[in-house]
Amino acid sequence: MNEVKINGKLPPHIKNVIEKNNFSLVEVDSLGDQYLFDDHGILSLITQPMIERKERPLLIDLTKLLNYHQRKRYSIHKELFAKALGRGELRKSSVCDLTCGMGNDFALMLSFGVKEINAFERNPYVFLLLYDAWKRAGLEERENVKLYFGDYLEPGNSWQISGDIMYFDPMFEHLEKRKSLQKKEMRIFQEVLPKYLFETTLFSKFNQSNFSKLIIKRPLRNPFYLEQEPHCSFSGKSIRYDVYLKLHQ
Numbered sequence: 001m002n003e004v005k006i007n008g009k010l011p012p013h014i015k016n017v018i019e020k021n022n023f024s025l026v027e028v029d030s031l032g033d034q035y036l037f038d039d040h041g042i043l044s045l046i047t048q049p050m051i052e053r054k055e056r057p058l059l060i061d062l063t064k065l066l067n068y069h070q071r072k073r074y075s076i077h078k079e080l081f082a083k084a085l086g087r088g089e090l091r092k093s094s095v096c097d098l099t100c101g102m103g104n105d106f107a108l109m110l111s112f113g114v115k116e117i118n119a120f121e122r123n124p125y126v127f128l129l130l131y132d133a134w135k136r137a138g139l140e141e142r143e144n145v146k147l148y149f150g151d152y153l154e155p156g157n158s159w160q161i162s163g164d165i166m167y168f169d170p171m172f173e174h175l176e177k178r179k180s181l182q183k184k185e186m187r188i189f190q191e192v193l194p195k196y197l198f199e200t201t202l203f204s205k206f207n208q209s210n211f212s213k214l215i216i217k218r219p220l221r222n223p224f225y226l227e228q229e230p231h232c233s234f235s236g237k238s239i240r241y242d243v244y245l246k247l248h249q
Contacts, residue, residue: 002124005035014043017131021149023124036128043132045125060133062103069111080234081105082112084215084241085165090114094163096211098152103130105169105217106145116144118161122151153201162210168202169217170225203228206244214244 001024010018018025028035034047037057044057076082076090085093091113100106100119109117121127127149134140134147152159203226206214216225220240224230230242 004124004128005033007035007037010036010038011041011043011132013135014128014132017128021124021127034125036125042136043129045129058129060102060129062107062130062133062137062139065103065107066110066137069107072111074111076112079112080236080239080241081108084234084243085109085112085114086213089164093165094118095165095167096120096152096161096163098166098168099170100130100147101126101169103133105167109167110145116163118146118148118163120148120150120152122149124149153199153205155201164212166206166209166211166214167217168214168225170199200226202226203244207246212246214246216242216244218242 001022003024003026004018005026005028007028007030034045036043036045038044039057039059042059044059046057050057074082076087082090085095093114094116095109095114095118097106097109097117097119100121103119106117106119119130121130127147131147139145139147148159150157150159152161202216203214216230218225218240220235220238224242228244231245232243234241234243
């Protein structure tokens with residue numbers, strides 16, 4: 001059972017999803033090492049290192065993210081991520097986002113017009129922050145996007161998710177490449193999230209699935225993930241997207 005530390009009362013919709021996922025709640029005082037709390041109607045996370053650094057609590061705002069990407073009016077013919085996803089197939093594609101995190105790439109895919117996204121988050125704290133943002137953004141009412149708690153890569157799981165593309169972002173390796181705000185987010189993630197336990201199952205999961213494409217986000221100069229050479233890569237100034245194809249379905 002996943003333990004979640006809280007301080008004070010939580011919104012009813014958060015309590016419901018906590019019960020649904022069988023999280024174990026632990027009430028702590030404001031000096032706890034890390035905990036979730038209701039900050040004027042928005043679920044937020046604070047950790048002891050954040051308090052020592054005098055940083056603001058962490059929250060997720062998908063509404064702001066989605067509006068930002070909509071205003072950008074991206075050209076899918078120029079965007080690296082869109083090229084990796086497949087520019088001509090975006091509006092027909094179903095994507096499984098294995099590492100939703102703060103929802104940045106999820107929001108970007110929606111702005112590209114991806115048909116369907118199944119998003120996974122394995123950490124209970126980040127999942128609850130994400131779910132709160134999901135509900136505030138009105139995404140719960142949309143049939144083409146779904147949010148799941150858990151690790152799709154964990155052996156023996158019973159997820160019955162089908163689609164076209166798997167997307168995986170091993171976040172910690174991007175830390176030195178991120179802008180200051182994102183560095184703050186990633187630093188907090190490192191404090192909250194354990195290292196991936198089932199990363200070595202990524203390629204076997206992909207090969208056993210009905211997905212035809214796997215995309216892995218990498219820092220530009222980093223080696224191929226688990227030393228597996230991709231079929232092709234789309235590279236920018238600081239990152240690249242390595243694409244693996246399943247040639248025989």
